[in-house]
Amino acid sequence: MSVPEHIAIIMDGNGRWAKKRGLPRNAGHTAGAKNVEDICVAAKKLGVKYLTLYALSTENWSRPEAEVRALMRLLSGYLDKAIKTAHENRMHIRVIGDITRLEPKFQRQIIEAERVSSVYDELNLTIAINYGSRDELVRAVRRVGADIKAGTLAPEAVSEELFAGYLDTRELPDPDLLIRTSGEQRLSNYLLWQLAYSEFYFAQVPWPDFDEAQLVRAIDAYENRDRRYGGIREE
């Protein structure tokens, strides 16, 4: 089996990483954002085509306001840099999630980063911001309903494939591998539809410590698994 084409990651453990060092939680997020850059480079080098990262969930709004603001600042700073380095990195950036709740300036920045990077596809980086899988599914169902009501879609025409085209991830293949760092083994409302057949890998280290060697270990574990899709094993 070869390198997974698409890896989805739940970047957990920034807070614990910071606490262990006696630092504020936001220092953990800053280290986590820096690690995103390193992992993008490593993923591209290893031949991964799609990387989809969970940066801010619909549930994260319940965190202290200062922490949410700091996360937004980090994401905004990251996108700002990405707009400037798009050519050099040849990376297509996409954002999934309901961005309508974000500051208008931040929304414009997202649209701009997606636009300037859309000509590239050496690595496809998708960042989930204000993302929740159930929310994504509900938004998709609403759009399907609207098209049926408008008479442009027949209910019988709704298939798994067609429905996937209404999701935020419509331009992406399903992930082959999901990685969650920091020892937790939960999906936390991430890509519930898209992860139906993916392999799961749980790393013990917190996200800021998840380096290239850790990524290689996750890919090795993936390559050694026997993916059966409920079918008969190929001899």
Ligand code: FPP
């Ligand atoms: C989970 O750690 C992590 C997050 C909620 C945020 C992830 C965000 C980043 C890594 C920064 C920016 C991202 C990009 C794409 C530039 P936690 O705070 O839940 O950690 P804990 O469980 O140890 O408290």
